[in-house]
Amino acid sequence: MQPLDVSDILNLLQGELVTGSEHWQVQHAIYYNRHDLTHPNTLIFINKNDSINWQIINNRGPSLIISDKPISELKNALGNTTVIRVKNTLQAYWSFVEYYRGLFQIPVAAITGTCGKTTTKEMIKHILSKDWQIQASISSKNEPRQSLPYLTGINETSKAAVFELGLGNTGNIKHQCMIYKPTIGIITTIGVHHLDGCGNLEGYIKAKSEIVEGLSDNGTLIINADDENTKKIPLHNFKGKILRFGVQGQADFKASNIEFIKNGMKFLLHVSNQIYSAFIPGYGEHQVYNALAAIAAVNEMGIPINKAISRLRTFKQMIRHLEFSTGIGESTIIDDTWTNNPTSVEAALKVLDTIGKEKKVILVLGDINRLGNFEKKYHREIGTMIAKRNVSMLITIGTKAEEIAIQAKKDGTNAEVHIFKDVTGVLDVLKPKLDRDTILLIKGPMSSRSMIEFAESLKDK
Template sequence: MKTLLLENILTAMNIQPNKKQKGIRIKTVTDDRSEIESHTLYFRWNNKEVPVNRIKNYTNVFIVTDTSFSDMEKLNSEQIIMVKDLKESFFKFTFYYRHLFHIPVVAITGTCGKSTTKEMLKHILEETHNVQATISSKNADYYNLSYLLGMDEETDVAVFETAVSKKGDMTQSCKYFYPTIGIMTMIDVDHTDQIRSFQDYLAEKAKIMEGMNNEGTLILNSDDPYLSTIDTSKFKGEIMTFGKNKNATFRIKKYEFHTSGMTFWIKYKQKEYKGYIPGLGEHNVYNAAASLAAAAILGVNLPYALKRLSSYHHMGSHFQIIEGRKQITLVDDTWKSNPASLRKGLETLSRVALPSQRKIAVLGRMASLGKYADEEYEKAGHLIAELGVDILITKGFIAKDFQKPAIEAGLDPNHIYHFSEADEMKRFFDSFLIPNDIVYFKTGGNDSDFDDVIDYLKR
């Protein structure tokens, strides 16, 4: 975080600083009580108790609050910054801090591909730029303040994921980051437990345009059927596209599967380029195309960007190939499970498995589907059979919902198994697996049993 003068922060929040609040340097701004130390400005959300006795051991601690709190009288009056609307004051601060830095900020949203696209773009940039970015897949809203404050005078470009799990998430994230470049990777059913309608979920994602003040550059997946329905008529900036569509700005001409990655050919401005990206699956070619589009906007030479992508280290648990014991192949795709990511995972499994390999899918539940759950489990079950999965193993009672539609679509009921605990699965695998099997793991329930079983089966 850039060190700030308290008086400048208060002025940005439309508060007139008093004499004792002038000349004081603030080194930490937080909404987390545990982070309070000397030279801290603390925003007190949800009427939380303030650790007054601990604060008295520090110098220059200031509390922004809209209500009184216990032992408030033990602090000096200048330490209490009473406001009418805490949320309004907080976002005046984020606006002030963000606009201290006149740099490009990339915001990435979509149902799948956010983290991978972000990591690819970061990797392209970080050899020549000082990049501030979200960490791994940690994109929940409570990380946003720390990500914003990670920007300072040394930052050249910022790349942030803007996730949506409930209404208002996109608008609020943009009030931290004020992106100048927006990427929408793809859209499918997800988080419809909190956002009950898929159309509302799509509309929430599309609010990234409002968050960009309908300016800057928007990068869209031209092959995604849902993204093609969003209204971009109010967007005044430039719209770029990527995909196999012949009119895409970054057109994916073709791609090939290799042992641990994808070779692809992409056309941009009448020139064709060849690239390679570690990580299997068509979806990774799309993620690469999105990251290349953003890099081009940021002025990166495309051959250089492609060279950087070839050394990208693929994210763990994202269709991660692992050598298992007894000559089996493990695929760890347990980072998340929603209809889109499961579909892409199963399609990639079907594509990379050899004819001689038994394709074994070990599935936990898909998360956060709400009223769409029955429909999506039915679709997934049918897909399991249609793609030629040989063995279906489900774990947890919700995941049983894959079984009936898989049988309806032609999977042999004798090739379906169900377990509740990791130890049961281990004992089963000890006697069931044979050399050359490929075993695909997928869950959306943050189920540590999957990690346990995968570790058990590693070579």
């Protein structure tokens, strides 16, 4: 965080200094009970109804409290704590956020989508970090409550920022855009997820479209030209620049001649009548889409396309994202336990269509969560997808995933099907089948520690 004088914060928020000194600086900012207090020199927003542990705040001090609690309570602050009383804590918070974001005139990319958010974000960060100091969200930690620490992670050395936008409910993306004020918005793809928070697919698409409203009139929107659900987002009121990436139809950043080669994907990139040869580590056409979005974003920030392509060659594929390993009996294990939704399952199956042609294919699939009332529908659709493929064995783990197995059998799959409630006993079924001619895909929710650990146990250490 760029250090800020307490006196400037006092003037900004038009507050009243209750206790302490205004002649020092804060270097961190948190919201009480939402973020951990781990550093001295921290600004802390505290709501009227929050119960305050003054001793902990004092021990971590010096600290600056911003609150609308009664003065009688705020005077209980200890010696290492400065307190500013404001009329409304929430209004003070938004005034601070707007002020802090306004200190930096840098490109800020915000990314949403059912799949590919984290990978695209990491690709952008990888390309830019060679030249610039970059502020970025960490891994897939994209919850709205993370937004304040991420924003204040921008400082005077930052040349750009890239943030992944989490979506659990309608309004989440709008909230994050109000904080980040992105200059570039990216929608990777829109499939099916978080229907419990958005009601249905239409509600989910509408929630994703909040990123369009979150861009300024001179912002740039980068979208997937081939994605049918993305095409449903109304863009007629958007006054900024639109860049499209894709493979199938018209696109500003288009890939052709896509090939699976050793350790990744080779393709030709077409931009403004120019053709570039490109390679991205990691298997799957979806990985090419991620690369297209990343190249479009960094090019919009001023990075030449040739330089972006060159740097993507050294991109390190993320762990548990279709991660290939040698497993028991010299089998091939594909660990895709990072996330689980219908779109990512379909992408993984498409990779197997190519990589697994000469292999015995085994699928180990876990529950897909957060599908609301459409839970059985989408699990069954996956079962139908599997039945159309040459699969040797299908193992489902969990009560929801059981629907995949039931539907696959109903649709006439040739696979040997096993249904498990949890991972207990799965290895006994798998082990005799694992040899050098076998390729196994294991996919489950990131919330399932047991499936993640089971995937690790299949790998040859």
